[in-house]
Amino acid sequence: MLRFEQVSKRYADGTVAVDDLNLDVAEGELVTLVGPSGCGKTTTMRMVNRLEEPTAGRVLFDGRDVAEYDPVRLRRRIGYVIQQVGLFPHRTVLDNTATVPHLLGWRRPKARQRAAELLDLVGLDPAVYGDRYPDQLSGGQRQRVGVARALAADPPVLLMDEPFGAVDPVVRERLQNEFLRLQAEMRKTVLFVTHDIEEAVRLGDRIAVYGQGRVEQFDSPAAVLGAPANDYVASFVGSDRGLKRLSVTPVEKGDLEQPPVVHLADPMERAVARMRADGARWAVVLDENERLHGWVPAHEARGGEDAGRVARHARRMEAWLPLGASLKKAFSMMLQYDAGWIAVLDEEDRFLGVLTPGSLHEALRRSIDADAQDVPRAEVAFDTAEAPRVAAD
Numbered sequence: 001m002l003r004f005e006q007v008s009k010r011y012a013d014g015t016v017a018v019d020d021l022n023l024d025v026a027e028g029e030l031v032t033l034v035g036p037s038g039c040g041k042t043t044t045m046r047m048v049n050r051l052e053e054p055t056a057g058r059v060l061f062d063g064r065d066v067a068e069y070d071p072v073r074l075r076r077r078i079g080y081v082i083q084q085v086g087l088f089p090h091r092t093v094l095d096n097t098a099t100v101p102h103l104l105g106w107r108r109p110k111a112r113q114r115a116a117e118l119l120d121l122v123g124l125d126p127a128v129y130g131d132r133y134p135d136q137l138s139g140g141q142r143q144r145v146g147v148a149r150a151l152a153a154d155p156p157v158l159l160m161d162e163p164f165g166a167v168d169p170v171v172r173e174r175l176q177n178e179f180l181r182l183q184a185e186m187r188k189t190v191l192f193v194t195h196d197i198e199e200a201v202r203l204g205d206r207i208a209v210y211g212q213g214r215v216e217q218f219d220s221p222a223a224v225l226g227a228p229a230n231d232y233v234a235s236f237v238g239s240d241r242g243l244k245r246l247s248v249t250p251v252e253k254g255d256l257e258q259p260p261v262v263h264l265a266d267p268m269e270r271a272v273a274r275m276r277a278d279g280a281r282w283a284v285v286l287d288e289n290e291r292l293h294g295w296v297p298a299h300e301a302r303g304g305e306d307a308g309r310v311a312r313h314a315r316r317m318e319a320w321l322p323l324g325a326s327l328k329k330a331f332s333m334m335l336q337y338d339a340g341w342i343a344v345l346d347e348e349d350r351f352l353g354v355l356t357p358g359s360l361h362e363a364l365r366r367s368i369d370a371d372a373q374d375v376p377r378a379e380v381a382f383d384t385a386e387a388p389r390v391a392a393d
């Protein structure tokens with residue numbers, strides 16, 4: 001959808017902001033450009049909507065050189081969100097959002113209706129916020145209006161230049177999550193500039209790590225964190241990249257351990273026998289609908305005729321994760337619930353297995369090896385530790 005071919009930009013004073021850039025962004029892909037201040041990210045972006053012209057090479061939009069487009073028309077097909085949102089102070093939120101539909105000649109009621117839908121989409125109730133003026137909004141709300149406005153004409157491409165840079169970290173994370181949710185529905189082609197590697201990793205399908213005017217690595221977040229292309233990238237992503245990687249590595253079926261599974265209605269005696277046979281100190285307990293109920297420890301009752309049913313001994317375990325959740329989420333849940341394991345469920349809430357600190361660590365290592373060997377994670381052979389036993393309660 002977007003392609004940079006040997007693009008360079010030298011400003012009049014001789015500054016080379018972008019140096020022989022080659023980059024392609026597929027339709028529906030979100031690419032983050034990340035790098036230190038002054039490395040050429042913004043210049044890269046502004047060459048797409050022709051706020052800057054390259055001094056060499058060309059930028060293609062939908063297969064055509066942007067230089068061939070009328071700049072005004074081009075910009076209507078490319079949404080642009082910047083940090084200093086640039087809302088018109090004397091226009092209401094609704095009118096600000098309707099700016100581009102107006103420019104496109106839509107009738108006023110239609111433009112305002114579209115604006116109201118978009119405000120809703122970005123989490124601002126148009127009935128509450130539509131008639132306010134920008135200075136009556138919080139920073140986070142202004143950023144939302146900026147995103148709504150950029151989406152108003154439903155452009156296929158969005159350029160976002162540090163759109164969440166000016167808000168505090170909590171609001172920022174919320175805006176990021178909302179944007180990810182929106183993007184999952186809209187599948188726009190997005191170029192997203194940030195100087196924050198965490199943000200780049202969370203949002204990007206791929207990340208372009210900029211050095212001075214050049215892209216040092218262009219790859220998936222997991223690959224950038226797991227196998228930095230050179231020392232520059234390694235130092236930019238930081239020594240805690242293993243930890244950062246947790247947030248981009250999903251839980252897969254092959255990561256899960258299979259403790260014994262018993263049901264609430266089972267006789268406890270039989271359940272204890274199962275656990276003994278497996279050498280396990282506890283079992284997962286499911287209810288009559290095969291839904292997760294919790295767990296039962298083996299030491300609780302030695303079994304025997306008078307032990308009754310599992311239901312009498314079972315304990316609730318509320319925490320669970322869907323398959324595909326990040327390892328980071330699994331880890332933080334283990335800490336939050338002070339739990340030695342977390343159940344993982346499929347889309348229909350069926351129990352699939354558990355993740356323990358041991359299997360989580362193993363999954364992380366396997367995903368790093370998988371990238372290094374360029375094979376799926378499930379195919380990575382492990383040479384050191386055996387699969388750890390399910391942790392004790």
Ligand SMILES: Nc1ncnc2c1ncn2[C@@H]1O[C@H](COP(=O)(O)OP(=O)(O)OP(=O)(O)O)[C@@H](O)[C@H]1O
Pocket residue numbers: 011012013015016017035036037038039040041042043044195
């Ligand atoms: N109009 C201009 N004239 C001359 N030099 C410029 C101009 N605009 C940008 N530059 C220089 O080009 C280089 C790249 O700037 P650019 O704004 O693209 O970087 P950036 O990575 O977006 O930085 P930041 O994260 O600080 O916004 C910088 O050295 C900057 O000073």
